[in-house]
Amino acid sequence: MTVTYVIEGSEVTGLERFWDLIGEAVNGPGGYFGRNLDAFADCLGGGFGTPADGSYVIEWRDHAASARALGHEETARRLEGLLGRAHPTNRARVGRELAEARTGRGPTLFDQLVGIIEDRTGPGTLLLR
Template sequence: MAAVYVLDGTRIRTLDDFWQAIMDAFDSPGRQYFGRNFDAFTDCLSGGPGHPDVDEYVVEWRDHDVSRDQLGYPETVRQLEVRQARCHPSNRAAFAARLDEARDQRGPTVFDQLVEIFESRAPGVLQLC
């Protein structure tokens, strides 16, 4: 039987909240090495640091509609601004284009990116409830 990890969507209002919630849910020995970014999350779901210490599992993202709203375009813009400020100068133009898109409420949101990572790295694991 698969282990079930629950995310409370009413408590996930920022990307930082998501990182905390997923690591609290998984509660794996490698959580201390989880990098709290999209690349680290991709690695986690692929068996890297923070991955659950079980073979089969399901993640139930309850009240995901609340998270979808909170992790929408305003949070996406905020995250892109933070990343743009830290990125290599050669990448700033690409971030500027993504920022313009997000400010116009186009393109993937933070929520969309998280769901995509689940679907690409751990197909069938995520259940939006």
């Protein structure tokens, strides 16, 4: 039997709220399912609340609202926070990505999250509604 986890996209107001919502969808109130992109990718691989056989679907309702909330402005905010903590060998790359986000170019957090889900799960796992 396939388990469906629902993200109410209209409730996504930023990246921190996305982490709350996906954690609750998979593991109930206060649940954890990653709090950064790498941890999220790891959780999608199994063992963090999803069925071991991968028989689950993520239904992302009103994803257009999430795409707006997780757009270039939120992407830039995240990158600004990362820039000061980035390893010296990564600062130039983070700086370039930040400059792009500030001008409305490059992948957004929404794009990255969708890409991670698609890369780490089977076809048909993500349903954008």
